[in-house]
Amino acid sequence: MAQYQYIEKSTGQIFSRRDFLKVAGVSVTAIAVSGYVITDVIKKRKSYIAMRQQGLYKDDKRLQKVNMTGSHQNNACFQVYKDLKTSPMGETAEKLLHTKTYVNRRNLELEGVRHA
Structure with missing residues (x-):
């Protein structure tokens, strides 16, 4: 019975077929898992x-039933x-x-962009 030894021919490529399949498999797995996590979130x-x-x-x-539709009608707020x-x-x-909030947009200036 003869033993066979697999020898891959050099093709001058960066990856062999086996290396390509490994990289492709890991990439597809990473994309699938991250896609699942994102959709779950x-x-x-x-x-x-x-x-x-x-x-x-x-x-x-519940509040409409007791005619309390505004915060000023609440007893605590009224007090x-x-x-x-x-x-x-x-x-x-x-x-x-x-409260009144004012955002100073001058701090947000980017190159080539003007804020009103």
Whole structure:
């Protein structure tokens, strides 16, 4: 019985066929696994958003039944306004309870780009 020895002919290529199959297999596996992870994260995120929406709608329905549709109708908020001696849209309430944010876009200047 003769023993056979496999000898690959040199083709002048960077990879042999066997090396190419190894690299291709690892690449496909990495892409497939990362694709699965990304889709799993997106599905979980969507389910969290859906659960949050259901909770908010449930709270809104409950509050509409007792005619409490605005924050100023809440007893705790009403007490804060009363303690501050102001109304929901009063000057003191605007200063203390409402925030205004200004973003300075000059810090974001990029080469060749102008911000308004």
